[in-house]
Amino acid sequence: MALVLEAVVLGVLIGGVYALMASGLTLIFGVMRIINVGHGALVILGAYLSFALFRSLHIDPFLTLVVTVPAMFALGVLIQFIFIRPLRTDREALSVLVTYALALGIEGVLGYIFTTNYVELRAWYETASFPIFGFYITWVYVFGFVLCLAVLGALFLMLYRTPFGGAVRATMLNRTAAQLIGVDVDRVSALAFGVGMATAAAGGVVFGLTNAFNPGSHYDLISRLLTIIVLGGLGSLRGAVIAALIMLITTEVAAVLISPVWASFVFFAILVAVLIVRPQGLYGVRVRERI
Amino acid sequence: MSRTVALKALGLVVLAVLALLVPVLAPDPATTNVAVFTMMYVGLATAWNIMGGYTGYISLGHAAFFGFGAYSLGLLLNQLHIAPGYGPFVLVPVAGLLAALLAVGIGWVALRTRAATFVIVTIAFMFMLQLLAENLVKLTGGGAGLSLPYPRDWGGDFFNTPYYYAMLALAVLALVVSWWIRRSKFGLGLLAIRDDEDKALAVGVPTRAFKLTAFVISAGLVGMIGAVYGYYVTFIYPQFVIDPLIGISMVLMVFLGGLGTLSGPVLGAVLLEPAQLQFAYHFGASRLYLVLYSAVFLVVILLMPRGIVPSVADLWHRWRRRRAAGPTATARGPRKAVKAASP
Numbered sequence: 001m002a003l004v005l006e007a008v009v010l011g012v013l014i015g016g017v018y019a020l021m022a023s024g025l026t027l028i029f030g031v032m033r034i035i036n037v038g039h040g041a042l043v044i045l046g047a048y049l050s051f052a053l054f055r056s057l058h059i060d061p062f063l064t065l066v067v068t069v070p071a072m073f074a075l076g077v078l079i080q081f082i083f084i085r086p087l088r089t090d091r092e093a094l095s096v097l098v099t100y101a102l103a104l105g106i107e108g109v110l111g112y113i114f115t116t117n118y119v120e121l122r123a124w125y126e127t128a129s130f131p132i133f134g135f136y137i138t139w140v141y142v143f144g145f146v147l148c149l150a151v152l153g154a155l156f157l158m159l160y161r162t163p164f165g166g167a168v169r170a171t172m173l174n175r176t177a178a179q180l181i182g183v184d185v186d187r188v189s190a191l192a193f194g195v196g197m198a199t200a201a202a203g204g205v206v207f208g209l210t211n212a213f214n215p216g217s218h219y220d221l222i223s224r225l226l227t228i229i230v231l232g233g234l235g236s237l238r239g240a241v242i243a244a245l246i247m248l249i250t251t252e253v254a255a256v257l258i259s260p261v262w263a264s265f266v267f268f269a270i271l272v273a274v275l276i277v278r279p280q281g282l283y284g285v286r287v288r289e290r291i
Numbered sequence: 292m293s294r295t296v297a298l299k300a301l302g303l304v305v306l307a308v309l310a311l312l313v314p315v316l317a318p319d320p321a322t323t324n325v326a327v328f329t330m331m332y333v334g335l336a337t338a339w340n341i342m343g344g345y346t347g348y349i350s351l352g353h354a355a356f357f358g359f360g361a362y363s364l365g366l367l368l369n370q371l372h373i374a375p376g377y378g379p380f381v382l383v384p385v386a387g388l389l390a391a392l393l394a395v396g397i398g399w400v401a402l403r404t405r406a407a408t409f410v411i412v413t414i415a416f417m418f419m420l421q422l423l424a425e426n427l428v429k430l431t432g433g434g435a436g437l438s439l440p441y442p443r444d445w446g447g448d449f450f451n452t453p454y455y456y457a458m459l460a461l462a463v464l465a466l467v468v469s470w471w472i473r474r475s476k477f478g479l480g481l482l483a484i485r486d487d488e489d490k491a492l493a494v495g496v497p498t499r500a501f502k503l504t505a506f507v508i509s510a511g512l513v514g515m516i517g518a519v520y521g522y523y524v525t526f527i528y529p530q531f532v533i534d535p536l537i538g539i540s541m542v543l544m545v546f547l548g549g550l551g552t553l554s555g556p557v558l559g560a561v562l563l564e565p566a567q568l569q570f571a572y573h574f575g576a577s578r579l580y581l582v583l584y585s586a587v588f589l590v591v592i593l594l595m596p597r598g599i600v601p602s603v604a605d606l607w608h609r610w611r612r613r614r615a616a617g618p619t620a621t622a623r624g625p626r627k628a629v630k631a632a633s634p
Contacts, residue, residue, distance in 0.1 A: 029407075033407070035407055035410060035411060037351075037414075083589065083593070086593055087592075087593075087596075089596065090596070092406060092407050093347070093349050093406065093410075094592055094596055096349060096351070096410050097349075097539075097542065097543070097546065097588065097592050098588075098589065098592050098593070100351070100539055100588075101584075101585045101588035101589050101592065102585065102589075104536075104539075104581045104582075104584055104585040104588070105581065105582050105585030105586065105589075107578070107581055108578050108579060108580070108581025108582035108583075108584075108585060109582055111578030111581065112578050112579055112582070116578065215578070219418070219535055220418070222414075223414055223415055223417075223418040226411040226414060226415060227411070227415050229411075230404075230408055230411050230412065230415075234407060234408065261425075261426050262426060264422055265419065265422055265423070265426070268415055268416075268418070268419040268422075271412070271415055272400055275400050275401070275403055275404065275412065276400060276403070279403040279404045279408070
């Protein structure tokens with residue numbers, strides 16, 4: 001029982017990290033109607049940026065965010081400008097391919113610079129732990145969770161309390177109508193992509209602190225993130241957060257009760273169940289495409 | 292008109308003879324190895340196009356069926372103690388049938404969703420299958436891989452030849468199926484789904500059954516090709532046979548050649564696969580080939596999203612029209628109108 005409780009606590013803490021990474025992905029889908037298959041690779045890129053700074057400057061991994069978040073934001077705006085905006089016809093299908101190609105390119109560049117050996121971000125809190133309810137929690141999970149809460153909170157504040165957030169939500173609801181009432185949807189799209197990348201940078205640090213990673217790690221990550229946003233309902237931030245928590249708690253509990261090697265499988269089993277019962281996901285709405 | 296038909300027929304015959312003669316004209320193993328893989332991708336791209344090109348439902352997880360076919364054949368051969376040689380080829384259709392059965396299940400779930408979610412679900416299923424192959428150690432050997440019987444009698448230059456003809460046969464089969472579907476009422480229904488699924492449903496196309504059928508046919512063909520691949524490489528590992536890169540390669544080839552066309556996937560595979568093998572051979576160790584691959588991909592999608600075949604066909608029609616715009620312009624009038632109406 002104590003093991004299950006520990007798994008649930010760990011699931012919530014790790015779920016927060018996945019919620020952060022998935023929120024960027026679902027935000028990008030909501031605003032632009034594109035599936036960013038490269039999101040996993042961009043998280044790994046964020047982790048490697050932090051790793052490079054950490055290795056050369058010997059600073060705390062969390063401090064590297066001061067550099068990586070703006071850098072990834074700028075990169076996101078640039079990617080949207082160069083690769084996504086030119087797609088005029090059949091955006092949904094072509095954007096999948098373009099972002100997939102970007103993921104491969106990033107994997108290749110990272111592999112060239114850092115080789116395919118696994119690396120890890122290190123800090124004192126990565127091994128130090130504290131006792132709670134009769135088991136030990138490593139500090140890194142708590143710090144990571146707090147960071148994710150802060151970034152997610154900022155994201156929600158931005159979306160629901162600022163004029164820019166209003167423009168983003170208007171674009172998510174109806175792109176053409178938003179354009180008609182004077183929203184510069186191209187600018188909103190670029191900035192939203194940038195914000196998505198900034199969350200990827202933050203997620204990357206925590207991912208790098210809690211996992212050993214290599215340039216190929218993005219495949220595993222993206223399949224999990226995509227599963228989360230489908231479960232939550234494409235384009236729904238609230239759905240992504242709740243789905244991430246459900247998925248990670250289930251995975252951690254399954255790892256304890258069944259076996260760690262089958263834990264990821266539970267992930268996909270939930271996806272199948274959801275698709276049979278509720279194909280639009282938890283918070284998704286059934287949209288008629290191309291009206 | 293009959294002259295163009297005759298020209299087309301002649302072209303096909305020449306291509307067929309050339310394809311049949313590859314192992315005779317260039318018998319050294321290095322060349323036939325490239326030929327085996329190129330023919331494999333001709334088949335894969337053509338099979339993928341039946342789903343992705345005709346219905347517009349992009350599957351990025353077709354590597355799942357490829358790997359499933361390879362594992363199916365491997366397990367059948369090992370369990371039934373089939374001796375290496377020509378015997379294993381007989382079981383290739385069985386592996387394809389098993390892959391098609393798997394596709395019924397996956398398709399039934401995945402096709403409950405529309406295009407965007409469908410892409411994601413196919414990716415998820417691919418990783419799910421990869422995970423199964425890794426975890427069912429007793430059955431598949433897990434990460435240590437599964438070995439298939441190795442035909443020792445086929446030495447030297449001859450080794451690749453049977454595999455080449457097997458791949459050629461499957462590629463031709465895929466092409467014939469694809470051609471037949473394109474001309475049938477079923478194919479017309481698939482194209483209607485691609486253009487507007489709701490309208491297609493409204494005019495009476497049984498969209499769900501049609502989509503599922505196309506998916507299953509496509510998966511079955513890919514499964515058979517995967518089975519021959521497994522027998523060819525004789526050692527299969529989860530991450531190399533259920534490889535996302537194989538899944539995305541067939542998609543890229545279709546887009547390069549021309550989505551939804553018959554000759555496009557063939558052209559895409561013939562252009563890209565030898566180049567891909569060269570990339571991997573020269574830059575594989577440094578992972579730079581991924582960068583090159585991604586660059587080719589981006590250029591194709593951003594500059595030529597319709598692919599080579601439709602773009603060239605467009606130019607050709609425009610040239611013909613300009614040449615015909617002399618005294619026979621009026622006679623050509625109606626045809627022009629028809630051409631302009633089709634997108």
